[in-house]
Amino acid sequence: MSPISQTESLEALNQIAAANREMADRVRAPGWYSWSLSLMLGGLAAVQELPLTYVFAYEAVFFVALAFLVRAYKRKAGVWIPGYRAGRTRWVAVGSAVVYAVVFIGSYYIDHELGVRGACIAGGVLIAALARVHCHLWEKAYRRDLGVA
């Protein structure tokens, strides 16, 4: 004997589906967030073109800025979802990190080992562009995780 009827179960499932649709719409990253994050990530590769002192300075600024960015997002959206959350989103996050690492190391090697000046800046631009795409893919994966097409 089940504690509730099938009609009640269906009603409850519909409520969950409605909540998921609402959440999927709510957590869309605003433009200022995804643009800032993309440019900051690109900057990590581009700054490798400069002397080590500037690299360290940028990295320090990067982490402080990242903390501010997350704080601003949480304050504005009233929610927080880590990129590495379980589900399809984790695959997008891990895949993105691998791609960034390949571009980062590749551009560093081309610039510093093969002597092609500007390769780190090109790598940074590429990472920034890819990060924009990955933000979009992550949101799509999140919507699918919630069962929202």
Add this chain to the structure above:
Amino acid sequence: MKAEFDPVIHPPPRLQICARLAAVETMDFATLREMLDVSESVLSKHVKTLEEAGYVAVRKATSDGRQRTWLALTSAGRKAFAGHAAALRALVGGADSRAAE
């Protein structure tokens, strides 16, 4: 995951709370209240019940000089909610398969 009906989660307001918290890591109390369109006292009461069941963790933090309350489903809460949703699906699925016979 075990499909198990959970009487703590099932009442509509608590189901709505759990469904929204399951989609995020943490959510501001005021944001949740706005989404559910309920009074602060009603939401507090349901959050308290879920907190007592060990399903919701409540954390207070000061931001820009004002205190905000952040809510999160605990791992027990996530498991219970997933199990409850699975039990609901099983009930509906059972009805579908009987209707098809």
